[in-house]
Amino acid sequence: MDGHCIDDLAKDTLDVAKRKVNLFKLNRTAKEKGLQYIRKDGTVVPTRSVKPPCKCNMECFSKYTEAVRKEILTNFLRLKSSGQNQFLATHMFVKQTARIRVVNSRRTYSRVYKLPSHNGTTTVCKVMFMDTFDIKDRKLRCLADKIIQGNGVARDDGRANNTSPKEVKRGHH
Ligand SMILES: [Zn+2]
Structure with a gap:
């Protein structure tokens, strides 16, 4: 191999790497906007x-x-993915349903879901x-865990311990 070939090889490798990065960015944007994208394993997400x-x-x-x-989904998908998570978290309320007998037991929590309305x-x-948001149970569980960890757990009277949706919004801007 002469130097020229090595340069070409390096250039090719760089091009492939660049294409991968571009594809990643493209996929991330598509995912955020709810458009079709391709997972790393080749699965097409519609x-x-x-x-x-x-x-x-x-x-x-x-x-x-x-x-x-x-309309709700369209407005939701206009948000950045962090905003989408925040939106979901502020429309989901995790309530403590019973006295905690077992620490970290999932069974002592129940969830209430809300959609925007007039x-x-x-x-x-x-x-x-x-x-409506075209999300899976796994996503909800993940968010619920975060809400619980962040102590954003509503008490039985429905009031959140600390973070109200309004407070979250204010902090966000
Ligand atoms: Zn229903």
């Missing part, structure tokens, strides 16, 4: 969309039309919440 509504006893499906749900927020079921 564009996020509102999933069919719940059929629960709370009748959330009668409170939120498909059009309104789409007069603030409206409580919906977990299915409605997940299927």
Whole structure:
């Protein structure tokens, strides 16, 4: 191999690396905006969309039309991913349901989910919440853990111990 070849090889390697970085950036932006993107393992993650509504006893499906749900998702996806997490966390309330007998037991917590509405927020079921933002249970568990760790756990009277959604928003700007 002469020097020229080595240079070419180095250039090629650099180009591949650059392409990878670009693809990563492209993927990250697409993911944030809810557009189709490709995971590292090659799995294609489709564009996020509102999933069919719940059929629960709370009748959330009668409170939120498909059009309104789409609007909520569109507005949500305009946020940066940190903003999206913050939005979800402030629309999710983790309540202590019983005296803690076992430390760190998940069973002593229950969650309340809310969607934005004309007069603030409206409580919906977990299915409605997940299927409007097109998120999975794993994501909710992750956020709930963070809320609990940050002591943003609402007491039985519904008041948060420390962080109210308003306070979080103020701190964010
Ligand atoms: Zn429901």
